[in-house]
Amino acid sequence: MKALLLHKPAPIETSPLQEEEIPTPRPKEKEVLIKVEYCGVCHTDLHLVEGEIIPPSYPVIPGHQVVGKIEKTGEKVTRWKTGERVGIPWFYSSCGRCKFCRKGKENLCNKAQFTGFHVNGGYAEYAVADQDSVYLLPEKYPGENVAPLLCGGVIGYRALKLTPLLRGETLGIFGFGASGHIVLQIAKYFNLRVFVFTRSEKHQEVARELGADWVGKPDSSPPELLDGAIIFAPAGELVPIALGNIEKGGTLTLAGIYMTPIPSLEYPLLYQERIIRSVANSTREDVRELLDIAGKTPLKTVVEVFPWQEANQVLQKLKTSQLKASAVLKF
Ligand SMILES: [Zn+2]
Ligand SMILES: [Zn+2]
Structure with a gap:
């Protein structure tokens, strides 16, 4: 062969x-x-x-x-x-x-x-x-x-599983590559509301076509707090940004096998039982x-x-x- x-x-x-x-x-x-x-x-x-x-x-x-x-x-x-x-x-x-x-x-x-x-x-x-x-x-x-x-689909799905959410709650997706595309669709299938954060205008357009409830740039403020979020982009600076948009008790899941250093966090961003976790393989x-x-x-x-x-x-x-x-x- x-x-x-x-x-x-x-x-x-x-x-x-x-x-x-x-x-x-x-x-x-x-x-x-x-x-x-x-x-x-x-x-x-x-x-x-x-x-x-x-x-x-x-x-x-x-x-x-x-x-x-x-x-x-x-x-x-x-x-x-x-x-x-x-x-x-x-x-x-x-x-x-x-x-x-x-x-x-x-x-x-x-x-x-x-x-x-x-x-x-x-x-x-x-x-x-x-x-x-x-x-x-x-x-x-x-x-x-x-x-x-x-690969992208399975990792994305595992990241979603590790981000506990109930029907009707809001999931934030940071980074809209191969995994993000698929997770958005699964999240809609699970009746979640999905907010997509991505810099690329092309990706923003695709996110809307695939049913995102809100789309914006990573540093823009969503209309309401997120009940959980997943970061797919390997960018550590997104961690405090995402945490700042997460509701009390919400989970922030980091789905990459690699991430640039995470900046230091002010404790109030994490306090109120917010959780940060990573995902490894599947x-x-x-x-x-x-x-x-x-x-x-x-x-x-x-x-x-x-x-x-x-x-x-x-x-x-x-x-x-x-x-x-x-x-x-x-x-
Ligand atoms: Zn792979
Ligand atoms: Zn073993």
Whole structure:
């Protein structure tokens, strides 16, 4: 099969991903072989390629928003049949025994493994995965539109779950990228009122089209206090701004894996039982629940599709903010 391998991290401008012909992997007893149709491109892939995060070994095949059809199943696979359309997300597996796993917090397991990092991902014509690490995809979505649900969508959904809100209450979303788009739609499905804070006029327009109840710049005052908020932008200076707009007892959830330093806070911003929390990765349950919601209500994802051979260039565009939407590679 053809695959894009990373032998050594390097600046993306030097095209570190190499196209190579390697043997198609054979599924072990409990694994499935997936013929990849689409794979989403994520900021984490860029961090991996440029060496900001270091995988246990090289070469590695990146890609953790993998969409494809099952081509072959291992001898002991019970859950899947050939021809089924499935996805592989970022969370791949965990130890299942530690205190985190026992509490349903497998995303925090010290031995957690991630797709396209600990195990090879979807920047290839084929991928193998454990039968418990793949998910049936809702039928009504074209492959390119379902791919972004597998990372941005899942993280966004987890962030929303960790921000306790009742029907009719108001959620603030700061930063309107891949996750923000999807969370807005899920929040509307849950009958929340949604206020979107984003600098970009284009994003403000899209937020209105997708049903936002109010849209404004990050430093503008919303018409009423927020009952909870999520920050998707990696900008620490948004923390005091968001907190200043949050109602007593409300939660502010920080959804990024990276954030610039958070400025010092005046205690009254936090007092009255306001909570700040972060989100790390996701669990299998998050993926299943999100895909279930996606099956019940159409979630729109805005994508730009590229031939897989252009992965290096696409990652360069991602680095320099030249992408209009979530990028997806087609195989
Ligand atoms: Zn990702
Ligand atoms: Zn564990």
